[in-house]
Structure formats: structure tokens, C-alpha cells
Amino acid sequence: MEQISHNEQVIFRYLLNELSEEEQARFEEDYLRDDSLFDQIRALEEELLEDYVKGDLSGPARLRFERHYLASERSRERVRATRDLIQICSFESNARKVPNHNLERWGSPLGARLRLMAKQPLGLGLGMAAALLLIFGLGSAVELLRLRMRLATFREERAVFEQRAYEAEHQLAGERERLNAERAEIASLRERLIRDNNQSGRPGPERVRTRTSANQTALLALTQGMRSFSRPARIAISAGTRFLDLQVNLEEQEAAKPRSYRAVVKTVEGDREIWIREGVKPRRSRSFPLVVVRVPVDRFQAAGKQDFMLTLTAPATGEKNDDEVDILYFQVTFK
Amino acid sequence: MISYYRMLQQGRGRSVEAGAFGDAQECQSAISILLSKLHPVGRVGKSGKRNYLEMRTWDLSQKAFFHLLERLDVNPTLAGEEYEKLRSKLIFFFDRKGCPIPNELCDETINRVAQKIGEGCEIPDLLKFSLGVARLVLLEYWNDPKKDWDQLDEQLAVPAIDREDFEEQRFECMKKCLQSLSSEDRDLIVKNCSLDKNGKLEMAATMGLTMNALRLRVFRIRAGLRVCCEKCIRARKEVASRSRAL
Numbered sequence: 181m182e183q184i185s186h187n188e189q190v191i192f193r194y195l196l197n198e199l200s201e202e203e204q205a206r207f208e209e210d211y212l213r214d215d216s217l218f219d220q221i222r223a224l225e226e227e228l229l230e231d232y233v234k235g236d237l238s239g240p241a242r243l244r245f246e247r248h249y250l251a252s253e254r255s256r257e258r259v260r261a262t263r264d265l266i267q268i269c270s271f272e273s274n275a276r277k278v279p280n281h282n283l284e285r286w287g288s289p290l291g292a293r294l295r296l297m298a299k300q301p302l303g304l305g306l307g308m309a310a311a312l313l314l315i316f317g318l319g320s321a322v323e324l325l326r327l328r329m330r331l332a333t334f335r336e337e338r339a340v341f342e343q344r345a346y347e348a349e350h351q352l353a354g355e356r357e358r359l360n361a362e363r364a365e366i367a368s369l370r371e372r373l374i375r376d377n378n379q380s381g382r383p384g385p386e387r388v389r390t391r392t393s394a395n396q397t398a399l400l401a402l403t404q405g406m407r408s409f410s411r412p413a414r415i416a417i418s419a420g421t422r423f424l425d426l427q428v429n430l431e432e433q434e435a436a437k438p439r440s441y442r443a444v445v446k447t448v449e450g451d452r453e454i455w456i457r458e459g460v461k462p463r464r465s466r467s468f469p470l471v472v473v474r475v476p477v478d479r480f481q482a483a484g485k486q487d488f489m490l491t492l493t494a495p496a497t498g499e500k501n502d503d504e505v506d507i508l509y510f511q512v513t514f515k
Numbered sequence: 516m517i518s519y520y521r522m523l524q525q526g527r528g529r530s531v532e533a534g535a536f537g538d539a540q541e542c543q544s545a546i547s548i549l550l551s552k553l554h555p556v557g558r559v560g561k562s563g564k565r566n567y568l569e570m571r572t573w574d575l576s577q578k579a580f581f582h583l584l585e586r587l588d589v590n591p592t593l594a595g596e597e598y599e600k601l602r603s604k605l606i607f608f609f610d611r612k613g614c615p616i617p618n619e620l621c622d623e624t625i626n627r628v629a630q631k632i633g634e635g636c637e638i639p640d641l642l643k644f645s646l647g648v649a650r651l652v653l654l655e656y657w658n659d660p661k662k663d664w665d666q667l668d669e670q671l672a673v674p675a676i677d678r679e680d681f682e683e684q685r686f687e688c689m690k691k692c693l694q695s696l697s698s699e700d701r702d703l704i705v706k707n708c709s710l711d712k713n714g715k716l717e718m719a720a721t722m723g724l725t726m727n728a729l730r731l732r733v734f735r736i737r738a739g740l741r742v743c744c745e746k747c748i749r750a751r752k753e754v755a756s757r758s759r760a761l
Contacts, residue, residue, distance in 0.1 A: 195611070212604050212642045220727065222607070223734035230708070251613040260682065261741070264689045269708030272693070 191224045196241065197248040229262040235328045246339035259336055263329050270325050274318055360472050361463050364427040367401045368470070396422040398477075402490065402508040403429045412487065412509040417477055419515065424480065426473045426490055428508060430462060435469040438462065439494045441505060443473040448487035448509065454479045460492075480512045487511055579633025583625070586632055586641055601625070601642070605649055612653055620656055624649045681748075688747035692740050700736045707733050 193199050194207050211218045231237050232245050249255050400415045417424065426445070441462070445455040455475045462469045473490065480488070492505040587597035605624055609617035627648050631638065638644045693701060706718060707729075719729040 197611075208608060209643060209646055212601075212608075212646055215600060218600075218604055218607070219731055219734065222738075223727075223730040226734050226737060227730060236711070248613070252610055252615055252617075254610055254615075254617065261685065261689070261744070264682075264686045265693075265704075265737075265740070266708050268686070268690050268693055269705045272705045273709040 188224060191221050192228065194221070195225055195228055195249065196244040198244065226262070229259055230266065233259065233263045233266055233329065233332050234325075235332060242335075246335060247342070250336060250339040251343050256336060256340065259332075263332065267325075267329060270322060274322060357463070357472075360425060360474070361470075363397075363399055364401065364425065364470055364472055367399050367427060368429055368468075371401050371403075396420060397425055397474075398423070399425045399427060400510060401427045401429065402510060404431050404434070404492075404506045404508070412511050414511045414513070416513045416515050417480070421477050424475050424477055424512065426475060426508075426510070428471050428473070428490070428492060428506070430469040430471065430505075432468060434462065434505070435464065441471055442493045442495060442502070443471070444491045444493075445473070445475055445479070446489050446491065447483050447485045448489055449485055452483065454483050454488070481514065486513055576630075576633060579629040582632045583629035586638075601645060605645065608646070608649055609653065614653060614656065616656075620649070620652050624652050627652070684748055684751050685744065688744045688751070689740070691747060692743035695743065696736065696740070703733060704736055704740070 190199070190203075190207065194204065199207060211221055228237075228245070228249075232242065232249075237245060250259065398415060398417055398421045400413055402413055415424065426443075439462075440458075441460045443455075443457045443460050444453055446453050455473075457473055460471050460473055462471045464470075471492070488510055490508045490510065492508075494503040494505055496502045584591065584594040584598060587601070588594040602621055602625065605621040606617045609620045614620055624645060628638075628641070628645050631644075631648075693704065696704065707715065710718060715729065716726060719726045722729065724732070
């Protein structure tokens with residue numbers, strides 16, 4: 181097996197999901213190859229669990245741990261097991277320090293000093309007081325540890341609830357996206373149908389290109405590479421519509437370089453930005469990649485214009501400039 | 516592998532929870548003796564009575580599995596060890612990705628890899644290939660509409676009394692297993708738990724070890740402790756279910 185060196189910081193960052201995707205991929209390949217690295221990770225993982233249970237993690241690290249590490253039931257179970265072990269060890273350790281609370285058997289230098297003091301008439305009282313203080317201190321330490329563990333339990337439970345809420349939100353967002361993608365696909369199919377109809381001489385109503393629905397969202401399909409400034413795509417928004425989904429059908433080559441986009445909607449006249457969205461991820465319909473940008477209709481109303489343009493750019497990597505994917509023109513009117 | 520052998524006889528996958536330990540006691544085949552500590556390979560979505568996933572799952576033939584073992588090492592014993600290592604690493608991978616069923620997805624990954632080897636695919640780097648398959652399986656899992664919502668519901672539905680009972684058992688088993696360690700190992704674990712970072716550094720220096728070496732030593736003892744604890748809980752469960760049956 182190969183020996184690959186990684187410092188502890190990298191391992192901790194991996195465990196707390198702080199590495200970039202590329203770093204993560206490299207790191208995963210490394211530990212799959214290197215048994216000793218894998219053991220080291222598992223050992224550091226134990227330490228991380230222990231630090232969390234003892235309350236020794238710093239604020240941000242604790243948050244990361246709760247959000248990421250406690251996401252799975254398996255990890256939560258390990259936290260509980262670590263908590264048990266620490267609790268048992270602390271009892272064991274205290275029992276060793278004060279076996280049966282018999283002060284005469286103390287072996288520590290402090291114990292020896294107390295025993296000496298106890299031989300003196302005045303020292304007897306002082307020795308006893310010191311011993312009592314020590315017992316009290318130990319009791320407090322145990323209590324403190326117990327409280328810390330309870331706090332860790334509460335934190336853990338809170339993290340579980342947060343995680344569940346997050347997952348539910350995630351699922352909802354996923355469902356919404358799926359619905360939008362399906363809508364977009366239907367719209368694009370209609371658009372194709374119109375195109376085919378036009379080619380075969382049958383009338384193709386413009387309204388098929390656009391669609392407003394009863395559920396307060398309208399959809400306008402745009403196609404990359406067709407900068408039809410003279411004949412922009414049009415949509416008439418009916419009253420009650422709250423959002424306009426701008427679906428951009430991307431060229432096939434975009435599918436080869438999956439990346440997220442920055443979408444900016446501007447007025448053609450005055451070049452005024454009315455809506456920006458970062459990190460728009462492309463989806464794959466049955467036949468081509470597409471992105472959907474949802475814009476609140478009131479932004480168009482507030483702009484007081486009819487002509488708009490949607491600029492899609494892909495963020496730069498390294499020293500390159502942002503890659504402008506396309507500018508698409510469209511018109512929005514209100515019924 | 517033993518369970519895998521039995522699985523072939525039964526003609527379907529099985530839950531991973533049953534574990535290889537029990538299987539080792541049951542199966543007498545020569546293969547099982549050779550590979551007696553291997554975990555079984557199962558099918559995704561076949562945990563217990565329910566089908567959790569809609570994603571396409573692959574069945575595994577005996578031949579394909581043997582090809583995989585051969586690819587891992589020509590010596591069957593070493594191949595078994597390599598298989599277990601790969602399995603634990605893949606489980607860790609899925610677990611770190613926040614997946615709630617890492618064992619099942621690991622089995623699915625291994626099934627697919629073995630299948631490819633069985634089909635005679637040229638795989639120059641088996642580990643890299645396995646990781647690639649694991650990523651694909653994970654992606655399919657995240658895109659699976661059925662996913663784990665059922666499982667989440669099940670977890671929520673666990674009665675508080677059962678959980679308390681389980682936690683009490685785990686605590687008792689942990690105590691028992693800690694006591695069963697050699698005094699040297701027990702001391703190390705107890706000290707390690709009660710010391711802070713600087714204390715641990717001092718302890719490592721006193722023992723003539725680097726911090727990393729000490730950490731690994733503690734980790735290995737704890738891994739043994741965990742195995743002991745799992746066995747103890749399983750045994751207690753069996754006793755409880757037997758007494759309930761009586």
C-alpha cells in the first residue's frame with residue numbers, strides 16, 4: 181500500500197466537510213489506497229467525537245460538526261457511545277483517585293502532605309478541611325462533566341431536528357425543481373411542435389411558446405444561440421401571476437462542461453438590472469440541457485418596460501474572465 | 516462470504532444487520548472456512564421486509580464475486596482481508612457523505628464492481644474504479660425519489676422506552692467490555708478519556724510514542740471495545756427475546 185502524508189488539519193477538514201469537491205475527491209482516493217491514512221482518519225475521528233462530547237470544540241467547529249457530522253443516525257449513535265465511554269471512564273478515574281473515599285490511601289504528593297498535616301493537632305482540622313474541599317471539588321467536576329454531557333445531548337438533538345428540517349426543505353425544493361423541469365420540458369416540446377407546424381405550413385400560435393398557468397407561475401422558453409433582438413420571445417402575463425420562469429434551452433456542448441451560471445435580467449433600455457441569481461444549475465431534459473431562472477413578476481412591473489434581456493454567464497476559473505454564455509432578449513407585457 | 520454462499524442458495528439478498536459472525540457458526544462449507552470473517556454482500560433496498568429504493572440494483576453471481584476476490588489478492592485469506600478493508604472504507608465514504616444506509620450502498624457498489632470484473636472488463640485500477648462506482652451509486656441514491664423518507668419515519672416511530680432500554684444496555688455493555696480489557700489497555704483508555712490535549716501529549720511522551728502512534732493505539736483498543744459492545748448488546752437482545760418467548 182502507498183503511504184500518503186496528510187496533515188491532521190486536512191483530515192479534520194474532511195471530517196467536517198470543509199474541503200472543496202476536488203480536494204475531497206483526491207483525499208478519498210488517497211485513503212482508499214492507503215490503509216495507514218485510513219486508520220489515522222478513523223483515529224482522529226474518534227478524537228473529534230471525544231472533543232465534541234467533552235465540549236472542547238470551538239464554536240464554528242462545533243456548528244460544522246453538528247450540521248455535517250451528525251447528519252447520519254450512524255454518526256449520532258457513535259456520539260452516544262462515545263458519551264457513554266467518557267462517562268464510564270470519568271467514574272473509573274474518580275474512583276481511582278479516591279478509592280472508597282479513604283483519604284489514608286492517597287498516593288499523590290498532595291495526599292502525602294495532607295497526611296503529614298493531619299499528624300499535627302492544628303493540622304488535623306486543616307487536613308480534614310482540605311480533604312473535604314478536595315472531595316467537594318471532585319464531586320463538582322463529575323457534576324460539571326455530567327452537565328456538559330447533557331448539554332451535548334441537547335445540542336445533538338437540536339442538530340437532528342435542524343437536519344430534518346433541512347432535509348424536508350431540500351426535498352420540497354427538489355420537488356419544485358422537478359415540477360419546473362417538467363413544465364419546461366412540456367413547454368419546449370410545444371415549442372418544437374410549433375416549429376414543426378410552421379415548417380409544414382400549419383399555423384402555430386405564438387401563445388404555445390409561452391404559457392401562463394393557474395398556479396401563479398408563467399413560463400417563457402428561450403433558446404441559446406438565437407439572439408432574436410428584432411423578434412424577441414414574448415409573453416403576456418395575466419393578473420394573479422406571481423413568477424415568470426425563464427427557461428433557457430442550452431446548446432448540447434454546454435452539457436459537456438457542467439457548471440453553474442449567473443443569470444442577470446436587465447431592461448434593454450437603460451441596461452438596468454432587475455434580477456440577479458447566482459449558482460443556477462443546469463438540468464437535463466430528455467433531449468437537451470436547460471436552465472430555469474425564476475423571476476418575480478413584480479420586478480417586471482416595477483421596471484415599467486417591455487423589453488428585457490437575460491444574460492447567462494459562467495463564473496471564471498483561475499485567471500480567466502467570466503464566460504458569457506448568451507444574451508437572450510424577450511418581451512413582457514401585462515394583460 | 517458465508518452468507519453470500521447461503522444467499523445464493525436462497526436465491527436473494529439479505530439484510531446486512533444479521534452480520535457475518537452468526538453466519539460463520541452456521542455454514543460449514545470450505546469457502547466459508549477460508550473466508551470466515553467476510554461480511555455478506557446483499558442487495559440495496561432489501562433491508563428487512565421493505566424495498567427502500569427505486570434505483571436499479573444489481574444482483575451478484577458467485578462467479579463474479581470470486582473474480583473480485585481474485586482481483587484483490589491471489590491468496591484467498593489475504594483477498595478476504597482486502598475485501599473487508601475495501602468494504603469498511605466504502606462504508607466510511609458513504610457515511611461521511613451523510614448517507615443513512617452506507618452498508619447497503621457499499622454492497623451495491625461491490626456488486627457492480629464484481630459484476631464488471633465478472634464480465635471481463637479491463638479495470639487497470641480497481642480501487643479508483645470502485646470509488647467511481649461508489650460515487651455513481653451515491654448519486655443515484657440521492658436522485659432516488661423514494662430514498663430514505665420511510666426510514667426517517669421509522670426512526671421517529673421508535674418508542675422512547677425502547678430507545679432508553681437500548682441506551683441502558685449499551686451503557687452496561689460498555690462498562691462490562693471496559694472491564695474485560697487488560698489492565699494496561701483499560702488504563703490507557705481511562706486516562707485518554709480524562710486528559711485534555713496537553714495531557715495526552717505528555718502521556719504520549721512518557722510512553723515514548725508520538726501523538727499519532729498513541730492515537731492509533733487508543734483507536735485500535737476502542738475498535739475492539741466497540742466490537743465487544745456490539746456482541747454484548749446482541750447477546751442481551753437474544754436473551755430478552757428468548758425470555759419473552761417463554
